[in-house]
Amino acid sequence: MKAAPLPRTRAAASPRRRVWILAVAALVSIVVVWAYHYPPQHYASPVSNWLPVEPDRELTDDERASRVVFGHMLSTPPVRSRGSKIAFMFLTPGNLPFEKLWEKFFEGHEGRYTIYVHASREKPEHVSRLFIGRDIHSDKVQWGQISMVDAERRLLANALQDIDNQHFVLLSDSCVPLHNFDYVYDYLMGTNLSFIDSFYDPGPHGNFRYSQNMLPEVRESDFRKGSQWFSVKRQHALMTIVDSLYYTKFKLYCKPGMEGGRNCYADEHYMPTLFNMMDPNGIANWSVTHVDWSEGKWHPKAYRAQDVTYGLLKNITSIDMSHHVTSDIKKVVTQNPCLWNGVKKPCYLFARKFYPESMNNLINMCTFGRTLDLLTNWWI
Numbered sequence: 004m005k006a007a008p009l010p011r012t013r014a015a016a017s018p019r020r021r022v023w024i025l026a027v028a029a030l031v032s033i034v035v036v037w038a039y040h041y042p043p044q045h046y047a048s049p050v051s052n053w054l055p056v057e058p059d060r061e062l063t064d065d066e067r068a069s070r071v072v073f074g075h076m077l078s079t080p081p082v083r084s085r086g087s088k089i090a091f092m093f094l095t096p097g098n099l100p101f102e103k104l105w106e107k108f109f110e111g112h113e114g115r116y117t118i119y120v121h122a123s124r125e126k127p128e129h130v131s132r133l134f135i136g137r138d139i140h141s142d143k144v145q146w147g148q149i150s151m152v153d154a155e156r157r158l159l160a161n162a163l164q165d166i167d168n169q170h171f172v173l174l175s176d177s178c179v180p181l182h183n184f185d186y187v188y189d190y191l192m193g194t195n196l197s198f199i200d201s202f203y204d205p206g207p208h209g210n211f212r213y214s215q216n217m218l219p220e221v222r223e224s225d226f227r228k229g230s231q232w233f234s235v236k237r238q239h240a241l242m243t244i245v246d247s248l249y250y251t252k253f254k255l256y257c258k259p260g261m262e263g264g265r266n267c268y269a270d271e272h273y274m275p276t277l278f279n280m281m282d283p284n285g286i287a288n289w290s291v292t293h294v295d296w297s298e299g300k301w302h303p304k305a306y307r308a309q310d311v312t313y314g315l316l317k318n319i320t321s322i323d324m325s326h327h328v329t330s331d332i333k334k335v336v337t338q339n340p341c342l343w344n345g346v347k348k349p350c351y352l353f354a355r356k357f358y359p360e361s362m363n364n365l366i367n368m369c370t371f372g373r374t375l376d377l378l379t380n381w382w383i
Contacts, residue, residue, distance in 0.1 A: 058219075069249070072245060073282075081169060081236060081237060081238070088114070088169065089115070089170045090165070091116055091117070092119045092171060093120045095176035096122065098127045100176060102130050103130060112184045112185075123142065123143055139157065141154070141157070151270040152274075155270070156244050163237070163240055169237050170192060170236055171236075171237070175232070178355045178357075179365055181293070181354055190348075193344070194344050198234040198286070198289065199233045199234075199235065199239075200229030202228060203227060206329045209330055212257065220249065225279060227272065232292035232294070243277070287341075292352070292354065294354075294355055307360065311365060311368070312364075313368065320349055322349060323340060325341055
């Protein structure tokens with residue numbers, strides 16, 4: 004019989020090795036303490052990143068309370084799970100003429116989206132089963148009035164009741180999707196940005212609308228303009244519905260027929276200004292909904308059936324630069340790449356305004372053979 008080997012005993016560490024270990028530990032401790040007390044100039048504490056930049060004056064009590072609440076909301080990490088959904092919020096006067104098109108868009112993706120409909124004039128007659136039972140309590144909406152912002156907040160409040168809703172898209176009755184559902188889902192859920200359009204316009208359709216009555220909380224240098232059609236993450240949706248201070252400023256001092264012949268439209272300024280002030284690094288500064296203002300009219304270009312071609316959709320989906328023009332005499336043009344997690348990508352997921360008569364063309368273009376193969380950036 005072989006004798007079992009005796010267990011090996013660990014040799015005691017030599018005095019020189021113990022001294023070396025203690026020296027390394029001391030050096031690490033010194034480096035950590037030094038870095039804590041003397042951080043690099045470019046370093047910002049993660050906590051400070053969550054807090055809005057304070058103005059160079061004493062804050063009012065309401066401002067300080069708002070900033071504390073907003074800071075806590077921004078510091079709450081997003082909840083990501085297999086059940087995470089996108090809330091599609093439709094703001095419409097009545098019927099939704101593109102329900103069948105949207106049904107095709109949503110088909111096969113149950114559990115990854117929710118639908119909410121705010122109809123401000125009449126109860127819609129739904130032609131798609133996906134929209135039946137999705138109407139929320141709605142009030143009258145007047146163009147250019149604060150009631151438009153009220154409707155947006157009402158949609159957000161309803162959608163936020165579902166804890167799985169992590170992104171919130173505002174759409175109109177004339178909006179259509181430009182890509183398939185998977186592309187849209189990955190685009191919105193794959194980044195920590197909200198897509199809120201916000202830019203500085205010194206002209207008559209921008210900062211000329213500002214009222215000094217918004218002081219001290221909202222300065223003219225804070226005032227911004229942007230598209231109404233936003234897409235926001237959950238933290239920003241919560242901030243929008245709990246805000247009272249800044250909302251009241253716009254309710255009272257941003258409306259048509261103000262002093263000096265100024266016409267201010269809250270839906271174009273409230274959210275762009277709020278998030279420019281509270282979380283400028285958390286927004287993309289462009290909207291993912293394409294709107295064509297090139298005709299220079301009060302309303303954007305609207306597409307008839309004959310306008311809906313492969314070329315039109317290809318042109319819209321190939322745009323990868325955000326475009327802003329000031330309304331003053333200088334007409335300053337600003338273009339910036341649409342960066343998604345640092346990568347340049349197409350800017351738009353949706354588009355408006357399409358006439359109801361164009362639905363058949365859109366359905367056909369996402370259904371039949373050769374056209375579908377050609378639309379490599381659209382619907383596939």
